Amino acid sequence: MLFRFxxxxxWSCGSFCKLANLMLSAPLKTDANANGVDPAxxxxxxxxxxxxxxxxxxxxxxxxxxxxxxHQDLAKGLEIGTRFHSAAVVxxxxxxxxxxxxxxxxxxxxxLILFADRQPLAANTRLRALCEFxxxxxxxxxxxxxxxxxxxxxxxxxxxxxxxxxxxAALEDVPLFLVPAKGRLGLRxxxxxxCPDTRSGNDIFDRRGIDRREGCMVVVRPxxxxxxxxxxxxxxxxxxxxxGFMLPAA
Numbered sequence: 672m673l674f675r676f677x678x679x680x681x682w683s684c685g686s687f688c689k690l691a692n693l694m695l696s697a698p699l700k701t702d703a704n705a706n707g708v709d710p711a712x713x714x715x716x717x718x719x720x721x722x723x724x725x726x727x728x729x730x731x732x733x734x735x736x737x738x739x740x741x742h743q744d745l746a747k748g749l750e751i752g753t754r755f756h757s758a759a760v761v762x763x764x765x766x767x768x769x770x771x772x773x774x775x776x777x778x779x780x781x782x783l784i785l786f787a788d789r790q791p792l793a794a795n796t797r798l799r800a801l802c803e804f805x806x807x808x809x810x811x812x813x814x815x816x817x818x819x820x821x822x823x824x825x826x827x828x829x830x831x832x833x834x835x836x837x838x839x840a841a842l843e844d845v846p847l848f849l850v851p852a853k854g855r856l857g858l859r860x861x862x863x864x865x866c867p868d869t870r871s872g873n874d875i876f877d878r879r880g881i882d883r884r885e886g887c888m889v890v891v892r893p894x895x896x897x898x899x900x901x902x903x904x905x906x907x908x909x910x911x912x913x914x915g916f917m918l919p920a921a
Contacts, residue, residue, distance in 0.1 A: 696708040698710055728753075728754075729753070729754070729896075730750070730752045730753050731752040731753075731896060732752065733752075735915050735916045736892060736898050736915075736916055737751060737752050737892075737896075737898055737899075738751055738890075738898060738899040738900075738912060739751070740900070742887065742900050742901055742902060742905075743900055744882065745881070745882045745885055745886075745887035745900055745901075745902065746786070746879060746880060746881050746882070746887050746889055746900045747879075747880030748878065748879035748880035748881075749879050749880075749881075749889055749897055749900065750897065751897050751898070751899060751900055752896065752897065753896065753897060754895055754896055754897075755772055755775070755889075755891045755895050755896065755897055756772075756879060757770045757771050757772025757773065758770070758771055758772075758873060758875040758878045758879055759771075759868035759871055759873040759875065759878075760832060760865035760866065760867065760868055760875055761837045761865060761866045761867070761868050762837075762862060762864070762865055762866075763833070763837050763840055763842055763845070763861075763864045763865060763866055764842055764861035764862065764864065765861075766837050766838075768868055768871070769865070771784075771832070771865060771875065772895075774830075774862070775828075775891060775895065777893070777894075777895065778893075779893050780824070780825065780826060780827065780828045780893060781826065781827045781828065781890065781891070781892060781893060781898075781913075782827075782828050782829075782830065782890070782891035783805075783813075783827055783828070783829045783830070783888060783889075783890055783891075783909075784829075784830050784831070784832065784888065784889045784891060785798060785801065785802075785829065785830070785831040785832070785886075785888050785903065786831075786832050786876070786881045786886045786887050786888070786889065787831060787832065787833045787834055787886050787903075788834070788883070788884060788885055788886035788903065789834060789883055789884060789886075791835070791844075792833070792840070792841075792844040792845060792846070793844075797886070797903040797904055798831070798846075798886070798903060799846050800904070801888070801903050801904070801906065802829075802846035802848040802849060803846070803848070804906045805829060805848060806846075806847075806848040808906070810906070810907070810910045811910070812827060812909060812910055812912075812913035812914070812917070813826070813827045813829065815910075815913075815914075815917075815919050815920065816913060816917045816918075816919060816920055817920055818920040818921065819920070822851070822853045822854070823851045823853070824851060824853070824860070824863075826920075827913075828863075829848070829849065829863065830849075830863045830864070830865070831845075831849050831863065831864050831865070832864075832865045832866070832867070832875060832876075833864065833865070833866050833867075834866075834867065834876060834883060834886075835866060836866060836867070836869050837866040840866055842861070842864070845864050849863050849864050850863065850864070851863075885902060885903070886902075886903050887900055887901060887902060887903060888900075888901050888902075888903060888905075888909065890909075890912065898912070899912050
């Protein structure tokens with residue numbers, strides 16, 4: 672597999688320089704006319720620019736691996752070209768509260784996160800149709816770019832976030848593609864399907880501006896930055912995106 676990376680990061684040193692000046696300045700004295708910086712101002716500036724100082728404020732311009740934002744409204748809080756912004760979820764299989772981003776290890780794999788629409792996991796839903804495409808179609812990027820001996824998620828790891836509470840969603844209704852059989856013994860991986868953390872009030876669909884009516888799929892690059900946002904039915908667009916920089920598996 673070959674990746675042809677051609678990216679440009681957009682950043683500014685202005686914020687860092689200003690923060691450095693604030694940190695190096697003497698604190699404001701009790702005399703209102705004295706020179707100095709109010710410590711509260713330093714605190715406010717640090718909080719406001721926290722993502723920059725943490726090194727996660729980089730934004731990549733459109734390129735082979737960073738798409739344009741034609742469908743950005745489907746996930747307003749997951750901006751293409753920026754670092755994937757995690758949120759609380761509950762894993763369906765065991766009801767374990769997690770941070771979705773913490774489940775995406777930096778192991779060189781691409782991630783495809785499917786945010787379901789309001790339809791249940793019945794037959795003929797868009798989420799089920801997408802899983803069928805990814806699992807069976809010759810145009811599926813998962814099938815085209817994964818070497819035959821390797822696990823189905825070794826190149827593109829597909830995960831799903833349902834809208835239902837984990838106490839209402841049934842694991843047996845989930846498409847088998849989302850619980851793939853892996854390894855020498857063919858054991859199923861039940862750690863790829865999640866639900867919103869409704870108990871904490873941090874519903875990921877609300878926190879990250881996911882369109883509840885339409886749902887969407889979000890491509891996360893191996894460096895944890897967002898490469899694309901697409902409608903659930905945009906199978907051909909998803910295939911074209913990966914074809915732009917990957918070679919079919921031998």
